[in-house]
Amino acid sequence: MTEKVTFRISAAAAPYVGADKPRQVRLKAASGQVALPPADMVLLLYYLCHDQDPEVKRSAIATLRRLDVAVISELLSNRELHPRILEALVQLHGKKAELAPLFASHPMLSEKGAALLATQGDYSADAAPTEKETPHSGAPVQTDAEPVSSRDEPLDEEEPQAEEEPLDEEEYQSKFQMAQEMGVSDKIKMAMTGDKEWRNILIKDNNKLVSSAAIKNPRMTEAEVLTIAKSAVQNDEIMRVICANKEWIKNALIRKALVENSKTPLPAALRFVATLGEKDLASLAKSKNVSSVIASQARRILMSKKDSR
Numbered sequence: 001m002t003e004k005v006t007f008r009i010s011a012a013a014a015p016y017v018g019a020d021k022p023r024q025v026r027l028k029a030a031s032g033q034v035a036l037p038p039a040d041m042v043l044l045l046y047y048l049c050h051d052q053d054p055e056v057k058r059s060a061i062a063t064l065r066r067l068d069v070a071v072i073s074e075l076l077s078n079r080e081l082h083p084r085i086l087e088a089l090v091q092l093h094g095k096k097a098e099l100a101p102l103f104a105s106h107p108m109l110s111e112k113g114a115a116l117l118a119t120q121g122d123y124s125a126d127a128a129p130t131e132k133e134t135p136h137s138g139a140p141v142q143t144d145a146e147p148v149s150s151r152d153e154p155l156d157e158e159e160p161q162a163e164e165e166p167l168d169e170e171e172y173q174s175k176f177q178m179a180q181e182m183g184v185s186d187k188i189k190m191a192m193t194g195d196k197e198w199r200n201i202l203i204k205d206n207n208k209l210v211s212s213a214a215i216k217n218p219r220m221t222e223a224e225v226l227t228i229a230k231s232a233v234q235n236d237e238i239m240r241v242i243c244a245n246k247e248w249i250k251n252a253l254i255r256k257a258l259v260e261n262s263k264t265p266l267p268a269a270l271r272f273v274a275t276l277g278e279k280d281l282a283s284l285a286k287s288k289n290v291s292s293v294i295a296s297q298a299r300r301i302l303m304s305k306k307d308s309r
Contacts, residue, residue: 013044014037022180023053029060033189039078046088059196065092069099076102083110090116148232176201190215196224203228203238208303212237222251229257229264237265243268256280260290273297278305 009017013036016029028034028047032041048060071094075081086109093099094117103109103117179187179201191202191213203214214220215228215238225248233239239258243265248254257271258264264272273284273294284290284298 009043010040016044017047024181026051026056027059030056030063031193032063032165038075042075042085044084064275069096072099074104075101079107081108083108085115087113088117142143184210192217197222208235208237211235222248222254226254226257229254229261233263239263240265257295259284266293270297274301278302
């Protein structure tokens, strides 16, 4: 039989623990959007790393991975920190030079944790913490030990044990449905921190604060920006943010898309016209889908290039 241990969840964290809690509540906790002391937050995240919902699980792992070095150092000052929590933190942060000595000297570091630390680089930082957790009545949380995954993806866990209550179907509602139920502040937080699916949903939100937050998400890729620049964006602020990003506008395809988008601020569009090649300029000069100012500027630049030959 697998070994079982019991963690005691604080009263502040208890509302987010258990399969009977709404998916949106668990997802909010998994993304770190609840106010808890660091020790309680880490224990809650550790539990949610084993949630049956893949999105909750991935979000909890990502939040654990984003923890500041200072926060982890504070946690490690607790000399009675449970070995399972230590193992999870080693998996996600053991490569950090400033933390490795603290992990190594911790009196509660298990043999497995020490082995993980000794083989830094040989285990996946994306692997989920290595135990299966099952909530029991009240605050205690029980876990079953499982082997560490060597894959890049989080460990695929077994079906929940019998004592765990089944999840309601409504907890598996789509992200789009979830977004419809979220308040503006929660949407803004998710827009700033969410994955590609969340960004794609919230960039189109009618509230300009929400859509503006999505374009400022640090995980936003150039491919996404290009798609946005080509789209019928309703929020002018989105275009201003794109135009001001020096890395994005190095991409010629993005500059061309910005020139062709009527929502791009005219001074920026005119500036980008001058950076385009002759083929694109010729297309703009004849285009009826851009403003007359842009078309005229493209013609002037083309004529200037021909005269200088």
